[in-house]
Amino acid sequence: MFKRSVLPVLTVLGVIMALWYAACIPMNSAWTIQQLERSGETMTVSEHIADTWAQERPRLPAPHQVAAELWDTTVMKKITSKKSLIYHGWITLSATLLGFGIGTTLGVLLAVGIVHSRAMDMSVMPWAIVSQTIPIIAIAPMIIVVLYSIGVQGMLPKAIISAYLSFFPVVVGMVKGLRSPDAMQLDLLRTYSANKSQSFWKLRLPASVPYLFASLKIGVAASLVGAIVGELPTGAVRGLGARLLAGSYYGQTIQIWSALFAAAILAAGLVALIGLLERVTLRRMGERP
Amino acid sequence: MVSNLIISAQNLDLTFQTNDGPVHALKDVSLEIGKGEFVSFIGPSGCGKTTFLRCIAGLEQPTGGQISVNGMTPDEARKARAYGYVFQAAGLYPWRTIGGNIKLPLEVMGFSKAEQAERVARVMDLVDLSGFQKKFPWQLSGGMQQRASIARALAFDADILLMDEPFGALDEIVRDHLNEQLLALWARTEKTIGFVTHSIPEAVYLSTKIVVMSPRPGRITDVIDSPLPRERPLDIRDSKEFIEIAHRVRDGLRAGHQDDV
Ligand SMILES: Nc1ncnc2c1ncn2[C@@H]1O[C@H](COP(=O)(O)OP(=O)(O)O)[C@@H](O)[C@H]1O
Ligand SMILES: [Mg+2]
Numbered sequence: 055m056f057k058r059s060v061l062p063v064l065t066v067l068g069v070i071m072a073l074w075y076a077a078c079i080p081m082n083s084a085w086t087i088q089q090l091e092r093s094g095e096t097m098t099v100s101e102h103i104a105d106t107w108a109q110e111r112p113r114l115p116a117p118h119q120v121a122a123e124l125w126d127t128t129v130m131k132k133i134t135s136k137k138s139l140i141y142h143g144w145i146t147l148s149a150t151l152l153g154f155g156i157g158t159t160l161g162v163l164l165a166v167g168i169v170h171s172r173a174m175d176m177s178v179m180p181w182a183i184v185s186q187t188i189p190i191i192a193i194a195p196m197i198i199v200v201l202y203s204i205g206v207q208g209m210l211p212k213a214i215i216s217a218y219l220s221f222f223p224v225v226v227g228m229v230k231g232l233r234s235p236d237a238m239q240l241d242l243l244r245t246y247s248a249n250k251s252q253s254f255w256k257l258r259l260p261a262s263v264p265y266l267f268a269s270l271k272i273g274v275a276a277s278l279v280g281a282i283v284g285e286l287p288t289g290a291v292r293g294l295g296a297r298l299l300a301g302s303y304y305g306q307t308i309q310i311w312s313a314l315f316a317a318a319i320l321a322a323g324l325v326a327l328i329g330l331l332e333r334v335t336l337r338r339m340g341e342r343p
Numbered sequence: 344m345v346s347n348l349i350i351s352a353q354n355l356d357l358t359f360q361t362n363d364g365p366v367h368a369l370k371d372v373s374l375e376i377g378k379g380e381f382v383s384f385i386g387p388s389g390c391g392k393t394t395f396l397r398c399i400a401g402l403e404q405p406t407g408g409q410i411s412v413n414g415m416t417p418d419e420a421r422k423a424r425a426y427g428y429v430f431q432a433a434g435l436y437p438w439r440t441i442g443g444n445i446k447l448p449l450e451v452m453g454f455s456k457a458e459q460a461e462r463v464a465r466v467m468d469l470v471d472l473s474g475f476q477k478k479f480p481w482q483l484s485g486g487m488q489q490r491a492s493i494a495r496a497l498a499f500d501a502d503i504l505l506m507d508e509p510f511g512a513l514d515e516i517v518r519d520h521l522n523e524q525l526l527a528l529w530a531r532t533e534k535t536i537g538f539v540t541h542s543i544p545e546a547v548y549l550s551t552k553i554v555v556m557s558p559r560p561g562r563i564t565d566v567i568d569s570p571l572p573r574e575r576p577l578d579i580r581d582s583k584e585f586i587e588i589a590h591r592v593r594d595g596l597r598a599g600h601q602d603d604v
Pocket of ligand 1: 360390561
C-alpha cells in the first residue's frame, strides 16, 4: 500500500525536478554570458551550468535555491520577524480563515434560502453566478478602496475578498446536497406529517454533508487565493501577497518562488485538514469504511 | 357490506396532467376494506396500484369520487397517525443506525425519549431484529433492511399498514421467509394491511382479499375473498384451494389485458 502510493509520487517529483533544473539552464544562461563578456573570463560548460543554478537573481531559481530560502525564512527566523515566512503566512492565513468562515456561512444560508424559496431560487442563483464571472483582480481594489474610505482596513477587506470567492462553491454544493433526498424519502416524512423544519434538520441537512465537504475543499483553496489577491492592490507590507509583490519590485525571484511555495503548502495543508475532518465526520455518520 | 369499515373508496378517479397529455391512473375505483383484513393489490405495472395506495395515504389527491380512512379524509387520517407506509426500497437513512432509523417517526411525532427507546426495542423484537439496533444500514442484508423499514412503520402504532411492493427487490427465498414473518406479525398485531405486489403466489398466500387491477385506465377488474384459513403454513401453496384462487387471479389479469389490446 505504502510502496504503491509513494513510488509513483516520488517518480513524478523526480521528473519535475529534472525538468526544472534543465529549464534553469536556458533561462539563466543569458546573465552568465553577460557577466563573462563584461569580465572577459571564460568558463567550462559544467561551470557555466553550475552558475545558472547559483545566481542571486535568476530569472528562474533552481529548486535547491527555493528550498534554501524557504528553510532560511521559516526555521531560521523568529516567527515575529518581518523576514519570517511563517509570520507572513499567518497574516494571510488568518484573513483566509475569517473569509472562509464568512463565505461558508453565507453560502450555507443562501443555499437554505434557495432550496426553500422559489423566489430566492430565481433571484439569487443568477447573481451568484454573475458574481463569479467578474475577475477578482478587478473587484479586489474596489472593495479595498471602498472599505478604506469608510475606515475599514487590515484583515477584514482581505477576508471579504476571500469570502467573495469561497461562498460560491458552498452555495452550489449545498443546493445540490439539500436537494439530494429523493421523492420517496420526502414522501416518507410526509406520511409522518413532518413539517419543513423537521424535513430540513432530519433529512436535507444530514444528506447534504458529503456535498458540503466537497465544496469546503474548493472553498478553502479559493479563500487563500482571495486573501493573497487582497494583499496585492494595497501594497501591503505583511502577508504572502506582500512577499510576492515586494519580491517582484526588487527582482527577488527566489523570494517570489518561496512565497508561492509557501502559499501552495498552506493550501495543501488546509485542504488536507478539511479532508481529515470529512473522513472523521462521515465515519461517524455511518459511512461504509 | 364490510363489517368494521376502515377504508372506503367510492368511484375514485385520478387523472395526472402530464406534458404528454392526461394519464388516467384510476377510473371508477370502488372498494371497501374492513378492520383486520389483509388486502393485496395485483396487476401489471402502470395499472394504478401505487396511485391507489397513495390516495389512501393522502399523498395523492383524487380528481373524483370519495375516499375515507377510519371515517376521516386521508389527510386527517394521516395526521391522526392512522397508517404506516412501507415503500419498495427500504429507504433507511445511511447516517442513522437501525435503531435511529426506527426512531425517526417517533422523533418527528414528538414521543418522549423514554417512550422512543421502549417502542424501538419492542418493534425491533417484532421483526426479529433485536441486537441490530446499533448497526448501520449497510451492515444489514436487503431483507433485514426491509424488515427494519417495516419496524419503522409499526413504531407509532398505526392500525393500518400500507406496503408498496415491499419485497419486490428481494430474491425468492428471502421473500418466502419475509412473507411468513409478515403473516405472523399480522396475526399478532391485528393490523389492517394493504399490500401491493405483482406476484400471484405472494398475493394468494398473504391475503384475505385480492384486488385484481388492469391498466389504461387503471381500474379494478375482480375482487376475490380468499377462503383460505388465517393460519397459513408455507405448504398451503400446494393445496387445491390455493391453486384455484391463483387461477382465478391469473384469469382476471388476462381478462384485463385482453380488453386492453
Ligand atoms: N406523479 C405522476 N405524474 C404523472 N403520471 C403518473 C404519476 N404517478 C403515476 N403516474 C402514471 O399513472 C399510472 C399508474 O401508475 P402507478 O400507480 O405507479 O402504477 P403501478 O404502481 O400499478 O405500477 C402510470 O401510467 C404512471 O405513469
Ligand atoms: Mg407501483
